[in-house]
Amino acid sequence: MTSGIHHITAITRKIQENVDFYAGFLGLRLVKRTAGYEDADQLHLFYGDAAASPGSLITFLAWEDGSPGRVGLGQPSEIAFSIKPEAIGFWLTRALRYNVAMTGPVQEFGEAVLRLKDPDGIIVKLVGEADVEGPAPHVLKDIAAADAIQRVRGATILSEAPAATADFIQRHFGFRKVADANGILRLAGDAGDILDIRDASGFWTSAPGTGTIDHIALRAPDRAAVEAVAGRLANEDAGDTNMHDRTYFYSLYVREPGGSLLEYATDGPGMTVDEPLETLGTRLFVPRHFRADPEDVRARLPQFSLPGEERMRERDLPFVHRVHNPENPDGTAVVLLHGTGGNETSLLPFGARLAPGAVLLSPRGRSADEGYPRFFRRLTAVTFDQKDIVQEAEAFAAFMEGANAAYGLNPDKTLFVGYSNGANMIGAVMLLHPGLIRNAVLLRGMNVLETVPKADLSGANVLMITGQSDPYGRYAGDLEAHLKAAGAMVENTLLGAGHDIGAADLELAKAYKERVIG
Structure with a gap:
């Protein structure tokens, strides 16, 4: 030596x-x-x-x-x-x-x-x-x-x-x-x-x-x-x-x-x-000391291509985001919106397990709450900045229009999955920009709009999964009612859980995806 x-x-x-x-x-x-x-x-x-x-x-x-x-x-x-x-x-x-x-x-x-x-x-x-x-x-x-x-x-x-x-x-x-x-x-x-x-x-x-x-x-x-x-x-x-x-x-x-x-x-x-x-x-x-599932870690890490390999570059769009390409694509896509304290990588392992053959698109919320990314600002635990919601919903609609074109996503084959603040954002976007989101899974979601516009959501499919002991669970029914009134097909499942999500949420979401987009 x-x-x-x-x-x-x-x-x-x-x-x-x-x-x-x-x-x-x-x-x-x-x-x-x-x-x-x-x-x-x-x-x-x-x-x-x-x-x-x-x-x-x-x-x-x-x-x-x-x-x-x-x-x-x-x-x-x-x-x-x-x-x-x-x-x-x-x-x-x-x-x-x-x-x-x-x-x-x-x-x-x-x-x-x-x-x-x-x-x-x-x-x-x-x-x-x-x-x-x-x-x-x-x-x-x-x-x-x-x-x-x-x-x-x-x-x-x-x-x-x-x-x-x-x-x-x-x-x-x-x-x-x-x-x-x-x-x-x-x-x-x-x-x-x-x-x-x-x-x-x-x-x-x-x-x-x-x-x-x-x-x-x-x-x-x-x-x-x-x-x-x-x-x-x-x-x-x-x-x-x-x-x-x-x-x-x-x-x-x-x-x-x-x-x-x-x-x-x-x-x-x-x-x-x-x-x-x-x-x-x-x-x-x-x-090994992380005791982490390698597949979960793999989903969160950035992807890249070696010289000569096919690549998909992340485009310059209104939201910082991560795109994860599957090894065996099946033509579907999952858009993942994180909760407070999360970021664009937080739900990628959930998305990879939910839909192994789907392109995963995960944006980062642009509003901040005590230094954490959110999709819109909250004023109290259950009241929200209405102007911020409207502006960010409009920006998200523009983001998805650009993302669909840039990454070749088919809106009919795309499932939107949101957790907590991300689920609330999806619900608000559906009501403010009807037709943009056609299939959604809302994990621990609630209505955040003080004035709900008239919207036509006929043809939209929504699965809401609410925690039985979630302190915000009692607000989920309001969102369910507004979505149904707009014509969406809504299933609201009550789980023996709190605000956190787990394996039961994943299994329900997987079954729902298979039913609505394959």
Whole structure:
């Protein structure tokens, strides 16, 4: 085992664009897709060479709603990949053809360097490294083996204490100083990977967020080595450390004196511990400690397409939303409206179990209640902002008109499912915009309109499911009466439940969907 870089982890907001850049443009292989270890609803993507070799890996945490970070002190600022020096021309041409922002080539420490920016603004360097031979370069039909990225070359760390940062990395992780020029102290591992420690004294501090590098992971031979380093760090009071079994490696985290987060990660057991090399990166891994159903997690995570795969892009519509495409579509769709405190992912597992073959469309409410998304504001527990309801219902009608066209949804084959505030929104939209919603399941719904307009809902089908001990259940009858008076066919089922929904609601909704839209 030689010292070096195991992987580098950054943060992306633009998931499809990230895949297009790293797998499509750079030609890396997607070698693993997981739910986050700290948050099961966070997608984590790993790219690498054809064999997912340590030292070739770059990973991304997906923050769809994350604010852009700020590159500064106490943070890595650049990622570098090795290519063969004669491949520089190929990448110059490729960047121009793909309209990727680029500067260079320039000479740095005697090597030709091209600088690119990924879709989130992270600087990616392609470094012409003499005599480089990666363990297993990933070869695509439009990237020959001689031009392919060989491995991770290194990273740049911004530090206002560069000497202390370099000393820390050398003493604990096996790197050595090989050069010092132009404010950069260069360290190298035994594998030839480099860490450039840039003196950034007087620069602003970093802020975490999308478009930044979270940490650099350095290579450890085994768990014993990780634990030995943890012991040494504790003895010298180097700050907080924590160790984790990440399934594919065992590691510890620590901050170096300049503030950058470092990980010390074992080479083994490796990325093929739970799936064969041939199909690497095709299945989702969910950490066991969440005790979550992988299918529920899968439904909540954002979808993306690899280069060459058919894709459905989320369109720019009035509501932030998530579209989930089934593996075996049956021509139906389910539109899911969450309750207070939820968001566009909350009901996706319910929708996936309700209709495995349906396209799922789940918008996020645009009004806020104590910081939580809602579809309209409430004034008290049972009174609501009438102007907000009317305006948001109109916006939702425009959203559905755009969504039907953008995603090819058939209104006759679409079931609207709402819970609590989402159910109330569906009921209001049906009465304010008759004809838009033809099939609906309202979970714990009530009427929220103080003035109910005349509407023709003939042909509309509604299942209301009311909790027997739901404190709001006594208001459900008013909504039922208004819908029936407008001509809708309404079934109101009383469950031995409260305001929460569960398996009984799912079974009733499944049976109802089969009856009304198949």
